[in-house]
Amino acid sequence: MSATIQSPPGAPFSRIMGIGSYRPVRVVDNAEMCTMIESSDEWIVQRTGISERRWAGEDETIHYMSVQAARQAMERGGVTGEDIDCVIVATVTHMTQFPAIAPQIALELGAQGAPAYDISAACAGFCVGLAQADALVRSGAATNVLVIGVERLTDITNLTDRSTAFLFADGAGAAVVGPSDEPKIGPVVWGADGAAADVLKMTRMWDDETNEEKPTVYMEGQAVFKWASQTVARKTTEMLDKAGLKVEDLDLFVPHQANNRIIDAMMRTLRMPESVTVARDIKRQGNTSAASIPLAIETLYEEGLAKSGQTALIVGFGGGLIFAGQVIVLP
Numbered sequence: 258m259s260a261t262i263q264s265p266p267g268a269p270f271s272r273i274m275g276i277g278s279y280r281p282v283r284v285v286d287n288a289e290m291c292t293m294i295e296s297s298d299e300w301i302v303q304r305t306g307i308s309e310r311r312w313a314g315e316d317e318t319i320h321y322m323s324v325q326a327a328r329q330a331m332e333r334g335g336v337t338g339e340d341i342d343c344v345i346v347a348t349v350t351h352m353t354q355f356p357a358i359a360p361q362i363a364l365e366l367g368a369q370g371a372p373a374y375d376i377s378a379a380c381a382g383f384c385v386g387l388a389q390a391d392a393l394v395r396s397g398a399a400t401n402v403l404v405i406g407v408e409r410l411t412d413i414t415n416l417t418d419r420s421t422a423f424l425f426a427d428g429a430g431a432a433v434v435g436p437s438d439e440p441k442i443g444p445v446v447w448g449a450d451g452a453a454a455d456v457l458k459m460t461r462m463w464d465d466e467t468n469e470e471k472p473t474v475y476m477e478g479q480a481v482f483k484w485a486s487q488t489v490a491r492k493t494t495e496m497l498d499k500a501g502l503k504v505e506d507l508d509l510f511v512p513h514q515a516n517n518r519i520i521d522a523m524m525r526t527l528r529m530p531e532s533v534t535v536a537r538d539i540k541r542q543g544n545t546s547a548a549s550i551p552l553a554i555e556t557l558y559e560e561g562l563a564k565s566g567q568t569a570l571i572v573g574f575g576g577g578l579i580f581a582g583q584v585i586v587l588p
């Protein structure tokens with residue numbers, strides 16, 4: 258006789274309860290950048306939209322930045338560490354292969370004992386983490402999930418490589434996801450292309466004994482650019498379709514902040530009306546990978562361009578290659 262397994266129901270839907278972020282103190286503008294690489298402010302602004310970026314100091318560790326961003330998200334969401342029953346940290350720059358950093362962050366936040374794990378989805382990490390959080394809340398596996406996107410990309414960037422140095426930066430963002438009576442996180446549209454693993458990767462393995470220098474980011478910029486502005490851009494329409502929305506229903510568009518021209522291409526594909534506010538946080542933040550979307554949302558709040566209850570399309574994309582995106586209602 259087969260036993261009957263009980264499966265208690267989860268929440269009908271989920272929502273983001275609070276968002277937080279942390280920006281490193283040190284600002285590096287293009288003039289300073291150009292003391293390290295042969296380039297110009299004009300070229301960097303024209304090709305990417307970046308004017309300055311934030312680089313983490315020694316004390317602004319993955320752990321520290323995560324805790325700062327998470328505390329803000331939890332405070333705004335009205336939850337304490339005891340309420341959090343799952344912590345997901347999206348990062349590709351936690352330099353200890355194992356253990357994951359998430360359990361240590363959970364401990365510091367007072368969520369000791371809660372399941373906690375890292376995910377490696379590069380610049381898609383925040384949206385992938387959000388999709389997991391949504392599924393966990395609706396399945397009943399968790400009630401309040403903390404999702405953190407955090408990077409210290411400068412640790413793996415060759416700051417004298419003119420093909421990458423001016424792009425990458427550091428920071429953290431976080432969101433608390435909890436139960437909701439109405440759908441406030443739309444269905445995720447996501448995917449990956451392992452055949453293109455080599456276009457954005459680390460230069461070599463950590464244990465390559467033939468070379469004493471640490472591995473850094475290698476990027477075929479044009480291949481990544483084409484994939485993001487064509488393949489991922491086309492997928493953004495699916496993100497709206499699956500949520501049953503039209504582009505006119507959006508208040509905000511917050512894509513991963515990788516390049517202004519990729520954002521422009523996505524807007525053309527979506528036939529974005531002027532009524533939609535588009536995040537351009539790349540200008541001040543550079544590319545912070547898994548942290549870029551919550552950081553960009555924070556900036557929109559600060560500028561008075563984002564308000565609670567507004568509808569936003571978010572989409573992350575990057576190394577893997579991996580992409581993920583969904584429609585959300587802002588807390």
Ligand SMILES: CC(C)(COP(=O)(O)OP(=O)(O)OC[C@H]1O[C@@H](n2cnc3c(N)ncnc32)[C@H](O)[C@@H]1OP(=O)(O)O)[C@@H](O)C(=O)NCCC(=O)NCCS
Binds near residue numbers: 304305380
């Ligand atoms: C990196 C990127 C800005 C480079 O722009 P690009 O137009 O592809 O640049 P290219 O490498 O084709 O080089 C074009 C010219 O600029 C020059 N150039 C390259 N890097 C330069 C720099 N840092 N400063 C000044 N000139 C530069 C090249 O020498 C070349 O000159 P030439 O035409 O005289 O030969 C662009 O490819 C990009 O943003 N790609 C997407 C990257 C991305 O978003 N990655 C993260 C995804 S998560």
